[in-house]
Structures are given as C-alpha cells and as structure tokens.
Amino acid sequence: MKIKLILTFLTIFSLSHISYSQDYSNLKDIVLKDKTDYPKVEDKVLECAKYILNTPLDDKNLNRLNSLQFIMRWMEGTSDFTFNIDETIAKATKSDQLLLGVYMACMTKFVLENRDKAKDEKEVKFNSIVMLLNYCEVPSNNVDLNRELKKMIKAKKEDKLKEYLKL
Numbered sequence: 021m022k023i024k025l026i027l028t029f030l031t032i033f034s035l036s037h038i039s040y041s042q043d044y045s046n047l048k049d050i051v052l053k054d055k056t057d058y059p060k061v062e063d064k065v066l067e068c069a070k071y072i073l074n075t076p077l078d079d080k081n082l083n084r085l086n087s088l089q090f091i092m093r094w095m096e097g098t099s100d101f102t103f104n105i106d107e108t109i110a111k112a113t114k115s116d117q118l119l120l121g122v123y124m125a126c127m128t129k130f131v132l133e134n135r136d137k138a139k140d141e142k143e144v145k146f147n148s149i150v151m152l153l154n155y156c157e158v159p160s161n162n163v164d165l166n167r168e169l170k171k172m173i174k175a176k177k178e179d180k181l182k183e184y185l186k187l
Contacts, residue, residue: 042071044083047090058098065094066132072125073151076161077118088121091128101131101138104145108185112152112168119152119163126151142187149185150176 047068050061068087075084095103105123113119126148131138138144153176156163165173175184 042083044068044071044086044090047086050090052093052097055099058094059100061094062132065091065128069125069129069132072122073129073155077122077163079118084121088124091121091124095124095128102141103127103131104141106145108145108149112149112166112172114166114168116164119156122155123148123152126155146182146185146187150181153181 047064050064051057052061068091071087072084072091075081078084095101103124105120109120109123113123127144130144130147130151134143134147137147149172153169153173155161156165156169157173163169172181172184175181
C-alpha cells in the first residue's frame, strides 16, 4: 500500500513539475537599449545560461533558442564584460551553432558567477572550456564529439588542458 502511495505521489509531483516548466518566450520583450538596462537583467541572463547548460542540444527547443538569443543580446550590449571567441572554440565547435551557443552560455555563467576573474581573458576561456567539455561528456546532451573535442576532453582528464590550450 505504501509503495502505491509513494508512486502516486511521485507521478503527481513529476507531472506538476513538467506543467510548471520554464517559459522563455517573453525574453524578446525585455528592452536592452541603455547601458543601465544590462545589469538589471543579469539574474535572468544567468538563469538562461544555466537552463542551456542543463538541457540537451535540440534545435527544436524554443526555450533554448529564446534563452540563447537573449544571452547573445546581453553579451553584445553589456559594457561590464568582454567576450572573445577565438580559433580554439571555432575549431572545437566546427561551426555547430548549437554547441557554440553552449560555449556562450558557459562564458556568461562564468563571468556572472566569478566577477573577480571576469577581466582575466585566460581564466574566462579556460573555465568556460571546462564547462563546455563537462557538458559534452554527458551522453544525454546529444553532442557529436569531433576530433578536437575528444582531444580536449582527453587533455582535461589528464589534467593537461591548460597546456593543450596554451594558457
């Protein structure tokens, strides 16, 4: 009897959790015009970055798309942070826009959670790549690992990622 009650509770909890999942369709309505608009939405930007890092690659997921578009608008306009995407990431993502979006979410999450290190380009790059590789290593995230990603993951596992990245 207790098992049936527990299973019923878990089913109801799961269904209620699904029905209250995030809806990011209203992000496009957030105005980012003035320099003072950007710091006001940093909590929402961080929420979007975490959402992207906690959901699998899926080009049909509108919440991911809306979140990424919002992050990109914020990244382009914020004067508090600078973001660089170099040849290392271009090589690792092989022009996979969804995976590049994950990397942008990684950079965003890192700078917002580590303001004291946000001006250190090497620190941002290293930690963002570590986050990206951690994401890529989760099979359910549907990342097709190319040769460069495999090399980076191997270097990370051997604690030689900084050397591999020449940082």
